[in-house]
Amino acid sequence: MRKILIIGATSAIAQETAKLFAQEQDALFLVGRDAEKLEAVAADLKVRGAHKVAYSCLDLNEVQQHQAVLDEAYKSLDGLDTVLIAYGSLDDQKACEQDSAKAEQALRTNFLSVVSLLTPIANRLERQRYGCIAVISSVAGDRGRQSNYVYGAAKGGLSLFLQGLRNRLQSANVCVLTIKPGFVDTPMTANLKKGALWAKPQTVARGIFRAISRRRNVVYLPWFWWLIMLIIRLIPEPIFKRMKL
């Protein structure tokens, strides 16, 4: 039985991943913003076999509350061995271009607040010398593109942060997993047009579950995004800057 903390637990990808943990009879602590939603998710996971499910309500932008909610999670789970951070907001790029306050908010939610959580979590796992930190970043962080570079910058910063953290925690036997999903059909992307590259949250969840079990470093989900992003990264900048991506 693992002791798992899921932050952003009502997101579609987190819910699907949590179902897989529940089937393994893991103990879960959920953090999210909306109590009604958390209650529905917690009841579901309990029925699906989770050893224990507790939850706490928090707007994750309130970074001064982070330590308290982490303490609550450690207490409820009586320890901690796996953390999944699965929240984010896909802000309107055009709005962010017009209003720096919006851009700043996007960076806060998708990058700074995650750093605020990761710092105490990493210190704790480093001390106990075991565990796994899995964080959902995005393929958008692999290269800046005009269509979503504010979100991309936040996720790119996050990916870089995780890379460094992985390097630091290697000697403490703590695994740091960077998850880079491509297009996923979730409420966050409800207003976007869907095509052949879109994946279901269930598919991405299975990938996350596997990657955590195998203690991977970086995973693209579904896998073909690895190839797509490889090609996108290889395009020379003089050409890339003229492309409409």
Add this chain to the structure above:
Amino acid sequence: MQSTYQSWGSFPKVSQRIRPIRWGKKPISLPEPSDTVLPHGLGRSYGDVCLNDGGILLTTRSINRFIEFDIDEGVLRCEAGVSLAEILELCVPQGWFLPVTPGTQFVTIGGAIANDVHGKNHHCAGTFGRHVLQFELLRSDGERLLCTPTSNEQYYAATIGGLGLTGLITWAEIKLKRIHHRAMQAESIQFSELDEFFELSQQSDQYYDYTVAWIDCNSQALGRGIFFRGNHVAPDEIPNDWNLPRLNRLPPLLRTMPINLPGFVLNRWTISTFNSLYYKKQRQKIVSKLVDYEPFFYPLDAILEWKQLYGKNGFLQYQFVIPDNDHRMIKEILQTIGASGLGSFLAVLKTFGELASPGMLSFPRPGVTLALDFPIKGAVTFELLERLDEKVREVGGAVYPCKDARLSARHFQAYYPQWTEFAQYVDPRFSSSLWRRVT
């Protein structure tokens, strides 16, 4: 969001917008005052009962959470978008099974209630609605009605078999059935004529929980077929070693049937050849064996997108029930279908029992029911079905709205004279393509 949502028969083609329902406890955000909405689960209804041309579909697949499972009593409460497959996956290892299941597990519990589905055990368990203990109905004005046989009982009755028109079911609670193992004791018996079917049916209904027959609607040997009957294994029959294949695991490409077959592939000759082979595959008169519940209940689920067998024009499924006091009419209908040469493979025949459904507008009634597919071959197909509607009406039968895409208002209202009473409980903002056609 515009969508390409279709029903299982790929007919009719419609255009509608999608509003996903994500959380059962949140209110429905209603669109423009002139728009109508319709709940839509997995879209396995064949015709237009799950479509709302020009309107909005409230898709319920995201409300797919379990709420409570009483393992001792076998009472399960879950959100309306949970599929029967998900329920089975949870319950079978705990020794519980669906009280009633249709021929596919890929339907939501909300859809099962709204169509008051039936299965191979109708003769002893009745419809799905009989096993629904309670549910919550969310109306467009925001009111939430807790419906049970004793509270809001009118809405309870109207919503079971209510074709999704009375409001949005947000969650439901059902009573499951005890089983001892996932295996089934199954028997298949060849019969060469219809009278033999009725005899087998009568003998079997007493001793077997599940009975159904496949009959050949195309050959000269009209009325030949194979009778299937089975029970969940009893405690003393539990196999020690159970590693039999569950669903036939075809390679993924075959399983999903990625392309539509061109229309000419299914013609009179190929279909009757298939039917003959299917009949002759069974060498002995009676075959008895242990099988897993999945192939027993859901043989077609092994090929996920089997509808594409019928090509891009789609197909119509026709299911009716008529009283079986004399077998004259069922024979006459089978002859009409046989003579037309339009029917497809695998016509399914079953006798319904006497157990009444709580549903106001439910389809099943005592008698014999036949279901079969018709690839759409233009006007001839529609004319044939219109003729069959007439025959069904003549003897006081009914056609199943869940599978229908073309029934006339005149016939619908003759089959379901209670529709005017039902209409009082229809939510003013809810409508469907089918409902507008038949009222």
